[in-house]
Amino acid sequence: MKQLRRNFLKLSGGAGAVAAAAGLLKAGSAWAAPWNKNAFESKVVADIQKSLGATNLIDSKDITITAPDIAENGAIVPIAVTSKIPNTQSIAIIAEKNPFPLAASFDIMAGGEGYVSTRVKMGQTSNVRAIVKADGKFYTAVKEIKVTVGGCG
Amino acid sequence: MAEPMKIRATLQGDTADVRILMRHPMETGTRKTASGVVPLHFIQSVVVQHNGKTVLDAQWSQAISRDPFLGLRVKGAKVGDKISVTWTDNTGDKRTDEVTVAAGS
Numbered sequence: 001m002k003q004l005r006r007n008f009l010k011l012s013g014g015a016g017a018v019a020a021a022a023g024l025l026k027a028g029s030a031w032a033a034p035w036n037k038n039a040f041e042s043k044v045v046a047d048i049q050k051s052l053g054a055t056n057l058i059d060s061k062d063i064t065i066t067a068p069d070i071a072e073n074g075a076i077v078p079i080a081v082t083s084k085i086p087n088t089q090s091i092a093i094i095a096e097k098n099p100f101p102l103a104a105s106f107d108i109m110a111g112g113e114g115y116v117s118t119r120v121k122m123g124q125t126s127n128v129r130a131i132v133k134a135d136g137k138f139y140t141a142v143k144e145i146k147v148t149v150g151g152c153g
Numbered sequence: 154m155a156e157p158m159k160i161r162a163t164l165q166g167d168t169a170d171v172r173i174l175m176r177h178p179m180e181t182g183t184r185k186t187a188s189g190v191v192p193l194h195f196i197q198s199v200v201v202q203h204n205g206k207t208v209l210d211a212q213w214s215q216a217i218s219r220d221p222f223l224g225l226r227v228k229g230a231k232v233g234d235k236i237s238v239t240w241t242d243n244t245g246d247k248r249t250d251e252v253t254v255a256a257g258s
Contacts, residue, residue, distance in 0.1 A: 033210050035197050041213045076218045095216060099183075103216035112201075112208035113168060117224030121181070121216050 045094060045129070049101045052092055053138075054131050060085065060139035062122050065130050067145055071122065074147040079118035086133040088114030095145075097126035122147050155248040162227075162236045163257040169230035170257070171201065173223045173238050175248075181215040196221060198241045203227045203233055232256050 022025045039051035049055065078113040081091050091114070092105040114132070122128075125146045132139045156176035164167045175196065182193030193215060199208040201223075209225050227236065237251040 033198075033212060035212055040212070060191040080224065098216055099217065100214055103214055105212045107212075109206070109208050109210065111203055111206060111228055112230055113226035115224075115226050116209070116211075117222070119218040119219055120223050135209075 020104055033107055036105065038112035040100060041103070042102070042113065043097050043100060045101050048094060049131070052105070052131065052133075054092075054104040054133070054140075055138070057131065057138050060132070060141060063130055063132050063139060065128060065135035065143040066117075067128065067143060069144075070146045070148060070150050074122045074124070077122050077145060077147070078117070078119050078120050079114070079128060079145075081130045083130075083134070084134045084140075085114065085132060085139055088132055088134045090133040092131040093115055093118075094129040094131065095120060095122050095126050096129060098123050098138075155246055158238060158240075158248065158250045160236065160238055160250055160252045162230075162234075162252050162254045164230060164232055164254050165229075165257045167229055168229060169203075169227040169234065169236065169254045171225050171227060171236055173198075173199075173201075175221045175223070175240055177221060177240070177242065178221070179215060179219045189247055194242065194244060196240045196242045199223060200239045200240075201225060201227075202235075202237045205228060205237075230254050 003134050025133050025141050042048045062084040064082040071077040080095060089106055090107045093103045094101045095103055106116045127144050130141060155182050159174040161172045177196050178194055180191045180194040184191045195215040196213050199211040200207055211234060232234040232254055235251055239249040241247045
């Protein structure tokens with residue numbers, strides 16, 4: 001009997017916590033999506049794509065990566081991604097040869113345009129890949145950025 | 154500790170062009186100094202709201218540059234609308250700043 005009662009308490013306590021969490025999510029408008037630990041700590045691009053749920057990538061010409069062809073300073077590489085795909089839901093930026101390739105992932109809500117611009121660090125010359133989620137499908141585009149460190153080309 | 158952000162929001166047509174400059178060291182956790190390795194310290198999450206409604210929810214890694222820049226565009230904005238930006242870093246430090254949308258040239 002005691003065992004049952006304990007289980008019951010555990011269950012009801014758990015359910016209460018879930019309900020409270022759900023309440024918080026509705027109440028707090030500044031709620032941020034949980035940090036995608038698996039994707040950010042992965043060192044392999046394929047694993048990142050899996051963690052993002054992006055398995056079938058479609059090459060798209062509607063995604064523009066605006067960045068210099070040659071970045072003189074790998075510590076500050078300006079990258080802007082514009083997606084002309086309707087209903088763009090998220091944009092992820094991956095510097096393929098960085099130790100942790102996934103640099104950033106942007107969730108765009110209704111009211112935001114399919115455009116983000118930021119500056120990232122790059123360890124070496126590498127392909128930079130943008131993955132755009134729109135209407136549940138994943139699109140991608142790639143641009144190579146050459147990084148000159150210490151003046152050698 | 155957390156210094157104020159510089160935020161500029163200017164209206165272009167019916168879209169607000171928002172530019173944010175944050176002050177943060179964005180340590181990668183691999184940089185070494187004389188006193189040892191500088192621990193990982195970076196902004197993990199940035200939320201941008203337009204009149205209290207979230208328009209962009211960004212998740213970042215340590216690969217974003219020091220003193221990060223973020224640019225975005227908000228549709229359906231008007232002069233006087235509120236744009237607020239909140240960042241949270243991996244040590245739980247946070248900062249929120251707010252500006253109103255200004256008329257573009």
